[in-house]
């Protein structure tokens with residue numbers, strides 16, 4: 001982002017002070033949507049760097065937009081001020097904002113506020129908070145005001161490992177500029193900010209796109225680009241045959257959900273390779289899905305007739321299933337590997353080197369750590385996922401509120417769709433079914449994973465508009481509708 005700032009300043013008529021003004025205006029636009037009451041007491045805490053400069057411009061713009069009770073607190077613990085901070089300090093003089101300087105903690109005693117705007121330190125943070133900064137932040141948190149952070153909550157590292165003990169600002173919302181900070185996608189960030197919103201400040205988009213980064217946020221336009229329309233004269237054979245190896249006596253639902261999702265995501269044919277005890281349920285619930293009986297003696301004849309094979313949901317961990325997984329590896333055909341298939345790998349790590357290239361592993365946090373070792377922070381976990389994806393030449397789709405699709409070339413695609421209403425058993429089984437369906441339809445492993453993550457979360461988002469809980473079968477049933485919505489955007 002810093003490079004993009006510099007490029008925009010050097011190559012467009014936008015100067016750094018303009019960019020700060022854009023940032024402040026974008027902040028105010030978002031803030032005033034949430035906080036329409038212009039009579040609330042707003043305290044704006046400004047450091048003396050560019051984050052503080054943003055805070056001063058925000059206070060001025062809020063005041064000129066009609067907000068009546070704005071107090072600006074300049075935090076002056078002896079740091080040098082930035083040029084744009086100085087310009088905005090002068091500009092503040094002609095406004096109705098009341099300005100105070102905090103030289104020490106004695107100056108904060110009588111401060112009260114309904115809303116705090118935190119512009120003390122932003123992306124310039126280079127070490128954890130200590131001394132007066134730490135104490136001031138503690139004081140602000142204790143005000144029990146609703147805190148909006150400018151770009152980054154003070155004390156929160158935008159990337160890299162987050163310290164175990166967070167002592168920064170506890171924001172209700174962070175309004176950040178142009179691109180989300182990577183650490184916002186990790187669960188640890190919930191302490192620092194309950195929500196975040198990204199606002200455009202007019203940085204040069206072409207330049208940003210050209211910058212080397214291994215992290216990409218999956219956007220709707222990416223999903224639209226990947227998704228292919230169904231063609232005239234096509235038939236079931238045009239959309240591939242997926243084999244779902246899943247389910248056991250007590251976990252047959254996983255196989256049914258996975259097969260259901262595969263069906264709704266458009267595979268031409270879906271076969272469930274499940275124990276005979278699931279046959280009646282399968283025929284009742286999913287008459288379109290074919291049945292292949294699975295027991296300890298059965299074998300998959302002619303695996304080449306399947307364009308996609310998914311293995312794991314509700315499978316159970318046993319020696320028989322370990323052998324089954326080994327035989328699948330012998331086919332040397334990419335697999336979608338989920339749930340108990342991952343757990344079997346966790347118990348037999350030597351098997352990992354035999355995973356067929358371009359397979360897709362879809363672990364949640366526990367499965368991931370069982371397979372690749374315990375991690376005590378998400379930054380490290382994602383780095384391990386990247387390394388293992390490269391080493392094993394597979395896609396690792398690390399599932400969470402924001403899922404990380406780690407490709408064999410080291411790139412990481414972050415999915416933002418999905419919501420807490422989807423936090424229920426069976427969601428992962430549905431995701432696996434969707435991926436298998438896309439693989440059957442000839443999408444590459446990376447594209448299938450990106451598209452599946454996006455559409456799975458999007459279906460959940462649509463359903464969550466009217467439901468507090470969204471079940472896995474609801475999501476499976478919504479997939480086709482979401483795909484149709486997406487295809488309408490294709491030119």
Ligand SMILES: NC(=O)C1=CN([C@@H]2O[C@H](COP(=O)(O)OP(=O)(O)OC[C@H]3O[C@@H](n4cnc5c(N)ncnc54)[C@H](O)[C@@H]3O)[C@@H](O)[C@H]2O)[C@@H](O)CC1
Nearest residue numbers: 005020023049050051121122123124125126127128129151
């Ligand atoms: N042109 C630009 O670069 C733009 C920057 N913007 C704002 O500028 C911010 C970054 O500004 P700066 O680079 O000036 O940095 P900050 O304003 O975040 O921090 C100021 C200074 O604080 C010091 N510092 C770092 N960690 C500290 C700690 N733990 N305790 C005490 N002091 C510490 C550093 O010396 C740093 O330079 C962004 O977050 C954003 O809000 C926006 O105005 C958009 C345009």
